Every structure is written in structure tokens, then in C-alpha cells.
Amino acid sequence: MNTASGRHPVEGPAVPDLVRRLAATPVDLLDPRVHAPAALADLVELADGQPPRWNARVISQVDVLCGPQAPPVARVAALVAAWLVTAPVVRDSVVVRAALPGRLGDDPVVTAVEAMLTGPAMARRPHDWVQDPDGREEVARAFLVVLGLRGEGETAAESADRWLAVSTAERARLAGEIAVELRRAEELAARLAEQRAREAAARYTNH
Missing domain, CATH: 1.20.5 (Single alpha-helices involved in coiled-coils or other helix-helix interfaces)
Structure with missing residues (x-):
């Protein structure tokens, strides 16, 4: 994937919008006892207005990311990431959809969640993604970094400098x-x- 250190990253959603979305994460999503695949499906349904039509590959992908065999921290991280990427400012973004890797039939939310769980956001605990102000900014920017995007209204240099300032990794x-x-x-x-x-x-x- 691209990173924010690229020469001409594309402008994505505004960082403050992403931070506000993280701050509003429902507390139930932070509970590792929640059935994460079902909760993830619910978030996709709320975003799309209809139940997800996942093929066998996506179902397997979800199970690996946050199924019963996944570590509790991964299950929580998957749900917080899903909450972030189902925000209207993200879900309706043409540039976000264009930046997501994937194959025909992949679910964009699941793809984005997988990108976050294998990216630099995991340098922090998922609870810090929600409860810590610095953690919220770091995760918001980490989401943009893994997609090769910069924050709306920021130059490439400003976005890269701010990422270096907040990135635990x-x-x-x-x-x-x-x-x-x-x-x-x-x-x-x-x-x-x-x-x-x-x-x-x-x-x-x-x-």
C-alpha cells in the first residue's frame, strides 16, 4: 500500500471528522465478549441499509479478523475499525473506495478493517483508539496512511509531519x-x- 510519505497522496476525509467518529464509538464495541462477526455485519447493514451479502471468501476473512479464534484485542480492534470506516464521511468517499485494495466481490468495510488491523494503528491498544485523544488522532491518521491519503485541507507535507508527530510506530x-x-x-x-x-x-x- 501507499503511505503518507508518498510524493502526492490524494486528499481524503478530514482528520477531525474521523476523530469525532472514534470518540463516539459505542461502548459495547469495546467489549471483547461481543460476538464480533455479528456486530461487524450489523455495522455494515446499518451503513448500507440492507444485510451484507458476503461470499464465502469474505466470511472466511471476517472469521480470521475477529472470529472466536482471534485474540480479544483483535476482535475489539476490528469492531472499532468497522465503526470508523462505516462513518458516512468515509463510506461515501469516492477516494477511499478507490484507495482500498481488494478483488471483485470483496466487502469494502471488511477490506478497510483488514487494512487497519495489519497497519500501524495496531501500535496502540484499541481502547486507546477511542478513549485517548492522542490515540484517536493517531488511528485517524493511520487509517489515511494505509490508504495513501492525506487529511482534507492538509498539504502532503503537513499530513506527513503530523503523522510523524503522533505515530507510536x-x-x-x-x-x-x-x-x-x-x-x-x-x-x-x-x-x-x-x-x-x-x-x-x-x-x-x-x-
């Missing part, structure tokens, strides 16, 4: 890179100190 990656550089610097300093010690010892023995 990006902060972890940068911290890892810094740690690697510090280790390399320490190793180099140790080698240089050892070399200077050998040179000093050689000068001493040659006198």
Missing part, C-alpha cells in the same frame, strides 16, 4: 535508529581508545 522506529547509532558511536569510541592504548604502549616499548 514511527517514534519507536526512530528511537530504534537512534539506539543503533549510539551503539555504533560507542563501539567506534571503544575501538579508537583501544587503538590509542596500543599506540601508546608501542611508543613506550620502543624507548
